[in-house]
Amino acid sequence: MKEILSGNEAIARGAYEAGVKVACAYPGTPSTEILENTVRYREIDSSWATNEKVALEVGIGASFVGARALVTMKHVGVNVAADPLFTLSYTGVNGGLVLVCADDPELHSSQNEQDSRNYAKFAKVPMLEPGDSQECLEFTKLAYEISEKYDTPVLLRTTTRISHSKSVVNLGERTDLVREAKIEKNAAKFVMLPGNARVRHVVVEDRTVQLSKDGCSMPINRVEMRDAKVGVITAGIAYQHVREALPEASVLKLGMVHPLPFDLIREFAAKVEKLYVVEELDPFIEEQVKAIGIPVIGKEIISICGELTPGRVRKAFGLPENAQATVGKLPGRPPNMCPGCPHRGVFYTLNQLKAYVSGDIGCYTLGFMPPLSAMDTCVCMGASIGMATGAVKVLSPEERKKVVAVIGDSTFLHTGINGLMDMVYNKGAATVIILDNRITAMTGRQENPGSGHTLMDDPTNAVDFELLCKAIGVKNVRTINPLDLDECKKVISEEMERPETSVIITDKPCVLIKREGIFKAGAPLQVVDESCTGCRACLKIGCPAIEWVPASGKKGKAHIDPLLCNGCDVCSQLCKFSAIQEAK
Amino acid sequence: MSDKVTNIVLVGVGGQGILLAAEILSETFMLAGFDVKKSEIHGMSQRGGSVVSHVRYGKEVFSPMVPEGEGDILFGFELMESYRYLSLLKPGGTVVVNDLCIAPPSVLVGQEAYPADMALKIQELCPDCLLVDGQNLAIEAGNARAANTVLLGAVSKRLDIEEKYWIEAIEKMVPKKALEVNLKAFQMGRGLK
Numbered sequence: 137m138k139e140i141l142s143g144n145e146a147i148a149r150g151a152y153e154a155g156v157k158v159a160c161a162y163p164g165t166p167s168t169e170i171l172e173n174t175v176r177y178r179e180i181d182s183s184w185a186t187n188e189k190v191a192l193e194v195g196i197g198a199s200f201v202g203a204r205a206l207v208t209m210k211h212v213g214v215n216v217a218a219d220p221l222f223t224l225s226y227t228g229v230n231g232g233l234v235l236v237c238a239d240d241p242e243l244h245s246s247q248n249e250q251d252s253r254n255y256a257k258f259a260k261v262p263m264l265e266p267g268d269s270q271e272c273l274e275f276t277k278l279a280y281e282i283s284e285k286y287d288t289p290v291l292l293r294t295t296t297r298i299s300h301s302k303s304v305v306n307l308g309e310r311t312d313l314v315r316e317a318k319i320e321k322n323a324a325k326f327v328m329l330p331g332n333a334r335v336r337h338v339v340v341e342d343r344t345v346q347l348s349k350d351g352c353s354m355p356i357n358r359v360e361m362r363d364a365k366v367g368v369i370t371a372g373i374a375y376q377h378v379r380e381a382l383p384e385a386s387v388l389k390l391g392m393v394h395p396l397p398f399d400l401i402r403e404f405a406a407k408v409e410k411l412y413v414v415e416e417l418d419p420f421i422e423e424q425v426k427a428i429g430i431p432v433i434g435k436e437i438i439s440i441c442g443e444l445t446p447g448r449v450r451k452a453f454g455l456p457e458n459a460q461a462t463v464g465k466l467p468g469r470p471p472n473m474c475p476g477c478p479h480r481g482v483f484y485t486l487n488q489l490k491a492y493v494s495g496d497i498g499c500y501t502l503g504f505m506p507p508l509s510a511m512d513t514c515v516c517m518g519a520s521i522g523m524a525t526g527a528v529k530v531l532s533p534e535e536r537k538k539v540v541a542v543i544g545d546s547t548f549l550h551t552g553i554n555g556l557m558d559m560v561y562n563k564g565a566a567t568v569i570i571l572d573n574r575i576t577a578m579t580g581r582q583e584n585p586g587s588g589h590t591l592m593d594d595p596t597n598a599v600d601f602e603l604l605c606k607a608i609g610v611k612n613v614r615t616i617n618p619l620d621l622d623e624c625k626k627v628i629s630e631e632m633e634r635p636e637t638s639v640i641i642t643d644k645p646c647v648l649i650k651r652e653g654i655f656k657a658g659a660p661l662q663v664v665d666e667s668c669t670g671c672r673a674c675l676k677i678g679c680p681a682i683e684w685v686p687a688s689g690k691k692g693k694a695h696i697d698p699l700l701c702n703g704c705d706v707c708s709q710l711c712k713f714s715a716i717q718e719a720k
Numbered sequence: 721m722s723d724k725v726t727n728i729v730l731v732g733v734g735g736q737g738i739l740l741a742a743e744i745l746s747e748t749f750m751l752a753g754f755d756v757k758k759s760e761i762h763g764m765s766q767r768g769g770s771v772v773s774h775v776r777y778g779k780e781v782f783s784p785m786v787p788e789g790e791g792d793i794l795f796g797f798e799l800m801e802s803y804r805y806l807s808l809l810k811p812g813g814t815v816v817v818n819d820l821c822i823a824p825p826s827v828l829v830g831q832e833a834y835p836a837d838m839a840l841k842i843q844e845l846c847p848d849c850l851l852v853d854g855q856n857l858a859i860e861a862g863n864a865r866a867a868n869t870v871l872l873g874a875v876s877k878r879l880d881i882e883e884k885y886w887i888e889a890i891e892k893m894v895p896k897k898a899l900e901v902n903l904k905a906f907q908m909g910r911g912l913k
Contacts, residue, residue, distance in 0.1 A: 140746050140756060244761045268757070268784075301759040301784035302743075304750055379782040446787035458789025460807040461845045466800060467832050469733065469824040471767035502767070507829055675829045680768050683823055684830030692830065 141305045143298040146269040147236060148173030149305070150276025151206040154232070155313040156180055158198035160191040162550065163579035164210030165245040166299040167238035171208060172580075175591050179310065180206075184582055184591045187517070187550040188213035192220045192235065199233040199289075200326055203317045204280055208236040211252045212516065216551065218255070223328050224289050225259045226336040230320065232283035234276060236292045238299050241416045241443035247497065247516065249441070251417035256291050256394035260340050262347050263291040263394040264356070265372040269303040271356075275391060277308075278356065286343055293393070295416065297373045297443065348395040356391025359404050366453075367408025369401065369421055369432070374414050374444050381449035396424050405430045412437075414452075416444050473502050475681040476657065476702025478573055478618045478644035482542070484677050484706070485624040486510040489632065491540040494527065496520035496552070498544035499578045499646075500571050507678045511542070518543070518551025525555065525564035537632050539566045546576035546584040549599065553608070560609040560637050567631045568639045570601055571618070573646040574654060581648055589651070605639045612638035619644055621709045647702050658703025660719045661696050667715035668693040674707040674716060682707060725778035726879070727786040731805045732797025733822045734769045737868045740893065741795070742773040744872060747889035749777035752881050759784035768825075770801055794846070795875050797854075797868065798822050799838035806845055815842055815849040816874045818867060850874055852912060861905035869894075869902045873909020883910075 141149065147170050151159060159174040159182045161167065175182040185191035188209040195207035209217060214237045221235065237255070240246040256263035262282060266275040272294070279290040324332050351357055363384040370378050371390040378387060388404040390396070405411050405425075413422040413434040422434035437452040438444070451457060473480055483503035486493050487510040495501060495511035496519060504511035513523055524541035531539065543552045548570050556568060576582040583589045588598035605613045612634060616627050631638040645655045670691040674682055681700035686692040696707075698719050708716035728745060732738045742758055749756045760773035774786045791809040796802025796817035809815070819839065827834045835841075843849045852874050854867035861870065869890070876886050886906065894902045 138750065140743075140750050140758070296761065297759055297784060300761065301757060302746060303757045303781075303784065304755060373784075376783040377785075380787060445785050446783045447789075450787075458787065459811050460789040461809060461811075463803055463806055463841075463845075464835075466804050466835055467824045467826045469768070469770040469801065471734065471769035472825050474767065499767070505825070672830065678825060678829060680825070680828060683828045686830060686833070 137307045139305055139307060140302045141269045142169065142300060142302045143266065143269050143272040143294050144169035144300070145173050146272035146305050147276050147292070147294070148177070149307060150273040151234070152177045152180060153273070153308045153310050154277045154280040155204055155311040156206045156280075157203040157317070158195065159183070159206040159208070160185050160194040161208040162186070162188045162191050162213055163576050163582045164213050164238070165579055166240060166294070166296040167208045167210045167213075167236060168579045168582065169299070170236060171591060174206065182591050184584060186585055188217040189220060192217040192224070195233055195235070196220060196224055198317070199229045199231045201230065201317045201319055202315055203231040204313070205231060205233050206236070207233070208238070210246065211237055211239045211250050212246060212248065213237070214252055214255055216517070218259075221255070221261075221289070222259045225261045225340055226328055226333055227326050228287035228339070229283055229289060231317070232280035233289045234279045234283060234292055235289055236294065239293060239295045239417070241295055244296050247514065249417060251420060252291070252293050253393055253420045254418065260344055261289050261291055262286070262392060263293055264391055265293045265393045266298060266391070267372050267375045267389070268298070269301070269305045271391070272298065273305055273307075275356065286347060288343055293372070295373055295443070344395050348398055351392050351395065351397035352400040354392060354397070357397050357400055358389050359400070360387045360389065361407065362386050364407060365409045366412065367404060367410065368412045368414050369404070369425065370414040371421070372416075374416055377444050377446050377449045378414050380446040381455065382453060390421070393421065396421065398428055401425060402428070402430065414438060414444070414449060470505060471502060472505065472678065472680050473499060474647050474702075475679055475700045476647045476704035478642060478646070479503060479571055480508070480677050480679065481618045481621055481624050481706045482569060482571065482642060483508040483510040485621065485628055486540060486542070488625065489629055490538065491632065492527070492535070492538040494520045494524040494539060494541040496541070496543040496547050498547050500542060500544055503542070505678070507676050517547055518555055521552050521555030521559055521568055524566040524568065525559045525562065528564050528566045536565060540628070540632065541566060541568045543568065543570055544577070545570060545572040545574065545586045545601070549585050553604070556605065556610070556639070557608050564637055565635045566637065567628070568637070569628070570639060570641045572601055572641055572643060575646045575649055577646045577648065581646065581650060601641050610637055610639045612636065613641065614638070615641045615643050617644060618642035619704050619706055621706060658705060660698040660701035660703050661705070661708060661716050662698060662719040663694050663696050664715045664717055665693060667713050669713055669715070671712070673710045673712065676710065677706055679707060723779050725776055725781055727791045728775045728793045728795055728875070729786050729791045729805060729808045730773040730775065730795045730797070731801045732771055733801060734767055734771050736771070736797045738771050738773055738797055741868045741872055742775050744889050744893050745775045747893060748881060748885045749775075751885040751888055754778060755781045757781045757784040770804070772805060793875060793878060795871065797871065799842070800824070800835060803838050803842050806842065809846060812848065813846060814878055815846045816871060816878065817842060817849065817851055818854040818871055819851050820855065850912065852909065857908050858905055861908055862901040863898070866898070866901050866905035869905035870909040873906040874912045876906070877910050877912070
């Protein structure tokens with residue numbers, strides 16, 4: 137049967153067909169939809185973990201007792217999961233284990249553009265890289281065979297343009313594995329104390345040599361001979377751009393990018409006049425080809441930064457660019473918090489209080505954008521709290537008061553708890569605001585341990601943030617309504633003054649929450665034309681439902697789009713002239 | 721079947737239903753027996769950002785991205801976004817654009833003005849431009865939210881694909897209760913000259 141699937145959907149399908157029993161992940165663009173699709177197959181236990189490290193550990197646990205497991209994350213998630221990954225390389229697996237890491241060249245929605253292929257080499261585990269959705273499905277299935285045959289976890293690397301592109305896929309059937317999960321004790325393999333790990337390290341090195349040899353005859357590493365003048369070694373999405381831009385070139389398409397099939401590369405190099413590597417991000421293949429003494433052109437013509445496009449490949453090879461229309465400069469259209477978003481009032485307040493805002497990762501990172509302009513740092517998941525602790529250690533008593541960490545519910549549970557425990561333990565005198573909107577919003581509203589539901593839609597325990605903070609030892613924990621600007625200003629400024637750790641929890645849900653009964657929109661508001669003086673106070677919150685109409689009245693007036701307004705009432709609290717009222 | 725790949729670029733503002741329209745296009749091309757690829761960036765789409773989706777079909781499609789300057793059709797849901805991405809269109813390419821302006825954040829807060837005469841500027845650069853009053857035609861079809869389907873109808877008329885495949889794809893992708901209105905909206909778009 138044929139279907140059009142995204143790379144992520146095809147990976148989920150591949151996992152299903154491979155007989156995977158457990159799938160675990162922390163959401164992260166562009167990887168999120170893999171688990172949102174494995175959950176459609178009831179044969180797979182799919183779950184959101186609190187973070188990527190835990191997700192991988194769940195996968196390892198299932199693998200060690202014999203089941204096939206899938207673990208997925210975005211590229212920066214692998215940093216969090218790196219600790220178990222490197223030692224998992226030594227233990228190997230029992231049931232096959234595949235870790236999907238989704239890279240984001242061009243930083244479409246990430247904080248860096250790290251190249252995860254380096255993890256394969258660093259952790260000494262094989263990595264497959266599919267070039268379209270059909271390969272996503274096939275490579276996922278193959279990855280389980282390799283995992284079990286070579287006793288190793290396998291990394292499957294995608295990029296945004298693989299994960300989020302759709303193409304036609306031929307579906308197969310699910311393999312029903314005979315083997316049942318059961319306890320099999322094998323301490324020499326699974327207990328990585330020095331004596332055992334020394335032995336396993338030798339196994340790992342031999343495995344890599346063997347995989348490099350066997351890779352030369354794997355069909356996923358294939359030579360396509362066309363014109364012998366130009367030979368290109370490439371993989372993943374870059375292969376598609378090469379075929380588009382250089383249809384005559386001979387190509388060595390690598391399906392396994394680590395370890396490299398060196399003999400096959402030598403063979404291909406000998407057949408072509410001039411050899412190139414076309415790869416996104418780091419010179420990962422290029423440097424290894426050069427290291428075996430083969431001259432090759434790569435990053436001299438292709439940027440290390442950003443993603444490739446057919447046009448960028450054409451340009452790199454000196455081909456004429458297509459004629460293109462040139463358009464003038466236009467206003468940008470960045471994403472914005474939704475109308476009625478509970479974060480807006482908090483960031484407006486932090487701006488007013490001139491706080492130094494130690495930021496974190498989620499929708500609320502948009503609090504950086506004008507006119508809210510109330511975020512001063514953003515590094516990685518959970519960093520806001522630790523960084524606030526570091527800042528207050530060295531700032532003057534007066535400046536120390538300005539330090540406020542902001543972190544969402546899911547990010548707090550991901551890696552913020554540790555930071556908060558450290559802040560209390562080491563007596564950091566900063567204010568932490570947990571923006572609890574009951575969902576992992578930025579990645580498309582996934583459930584989390586604070587939301588009360590699992591990925592498979594079962595009701596479950598919901599973390600009580602207030603109790604949790606108190607248990608950690610925070611003495612000052614206050615819950616506020618973030619849509620009440622007076623309350624925000626009063627509570628946040630009081631806690632900023634306090635010379636010890638305090639936590640403020642906001643209690644309004646995301647406006648996009650799908651589950652019924654959690655978010656309730658208020659009645660839409662409207663601007664009463666006769667009362668509006670054109671003072672622009674309501675524009676300071678940057679709500680997409682409020683538009684400035686320059687031609688209205690003498691100096692312009694505000695207008696509220698009733699179709700967009702969620703009736704949160706924040707703008708009306710800014711209007712000194714009572715010009716914003718419930719629409720009639 | 722010729723080797724030619726046909727390239728369509730869909731552009732607009734997050735929340736306008738661009739991704740669904742791109743899905744219907746892709747489904748139609750697959751049903752008609754073509755190889756299809758589609759690429760887009762999500763993640764930020766629900767938050768009012770600029771959205772671009774690439775759909776390509778033919779005998780064999782390699783890159784999922786429309787090469788710069790090779791777009792056959794620019795399918796625009798909003799005027800300024802359509803103008804912004806004209807560089808993806810080939811010289812002499814076709815534009816089908818919704819006659820709609822959505823103010824970006826800087827315009828909403830009165831920092832800058834929405835650029836004037838967008839439709840005119842698009843037409844200057846691309847004479848083969850159809851301006852569609854999607855909103856009003858959709859209301860006429862029975863639901864303002866079917867504007868995308870009116871536009872889809874107009875785009876379908878410019879592609880050499882049998883009508884039955886369009887209908888089959890719409891029937892598959894659109895929820896049952898909205899189907900009748902959408903099929904009507906599609907025909908209204910298809911009837912536009």
